[in-house]
Amino acid sequence: xxxxxxxxxxxxxxxxxxxxxxxxxxxxxxxxxxxxxxxxxxxxxxxxxxxxxxxxxxxxxxxxxxxxxxxxxxxxxxxxxxxxxxxxxxxxxxxxxxxxxxxxxxxxxxxxx
Amino acid sequence: xxxxxxxxxxxxxxxxxxxxxxxxxxxxxxxxxxxxxxxxxxxxxxxxxxxxxxxxxxxxxxxxxxxxxxxxxxxxxxxxxxxxxxxxxxxxxxxxxxxxxxxxxxxxxxx
Numbered sequence: 770x771x772x773x774x775x776x777x778x779x780x781x782x783x784x785x786x787x788x789x790x791x792x793x794x795x796x797x798x799x800x801x802x803x804x805x806x807x808x809x810x811x812x813x814x815x816x817x818x819x820x821x822x823x824x825x826x827x828x829x830x831x832x833x834x835x836x837x838x839x840x841x842x843x844x845x846x847x848x849x850x851x852x853x854x855x856x857x858x859x860x861x862x863x864x865x866x867x868x869x870x871x872x873x874x875x876x877x878x879x880x881x882x
Numbered sequence: 883x884x885x886x887x888x889x890x891x892x893x894x895x896x897x898x899x900x901x902x903x904x905x906x907x908x909x910x911x912x913x914x915x916x917x918x919x920x921x922x923x924x925x926x927x928x929x930x931x932x933x934x935x936x937x938x939x940x941x942x943x944x945x946x947x948x949x950x951x952x953x954x955x956x957x958x959x960x961x962x963x964x965x966x967x968x969x970x971x972x973x974x975x976x977x978x979x980x981x982x983x984x985x986x987x988x989x990x991x992x993x
Contacts, residue, residue: 775924778922801979803981803982805984810970810987810989811986811987812888812972812974812984812985812986812987813925813972813984814984815981815982815983818981858924858925860982869915869927869930869940870915870927870974870976870982871927872917872924872925872926873924874922874923874924875923875924
């Protein structure tokens with residue numbers, strides 16, 4: 770049972786435009802959300818996170834939005850660059866209890882020069 | 883430098899053999915995790931450990947075993963009971979209220 774879902778397996782965007790990657794979750798106990806970027810044959814690297822007490826967190830070109838009522842978060846990349854081409858995973862956690870990270874299946878972003 | 887190290891990067895296993903993947907961290911993190919990634923799929927949790935000498939099964943623990951004798955180390959053994967072990971294995975560690983840090987992964991291939 771997938772608690773974190775990324776329904777778009779791939780996304781193509783022109784360089785300079787906005788990339789929007791979406792993520793949905795089912796467990797209302799999740800209160801900490803993260804985005805990771807992954808290149809082939811490498812470990813994921815952390816991009817940005819957001820706590821459930823916020824609805825937006827920004828770091829340079831990356832902004833994460835959280836809609837708790839809809840159990841939905843999104844990652845905006847503006848402007849998109851060719852080096853952003855990678856697989857992006859969202860992850861969710863409860864900060865109490867087992868403290869596990871649950872990952873989505875990933876979205877492959879391709880930024881076209 | 884602080885970080886998390888997996889070894890080896892590539893590993894080949896014969897049918898019926900057990901193999902052990904190493905994961906070491908010097909970040910002083912209590913929690914450590916093992917994930918498996920298959921082509922076109924996300925990261926699936928195999929085992930996790932919140933503290934030394936304690937670990938819990940994740941979603942796909944069958945055919946795997948772990949130990950956590952030291953805070954810094956969380957080795958994963960892929961046993962002969964794992965029917966489809968060819969995959970990319972990722973180890974991670976995490977402190978409280980922080981992101982998880984991942985190693986560079988081990989690609990295991992059954993030959």
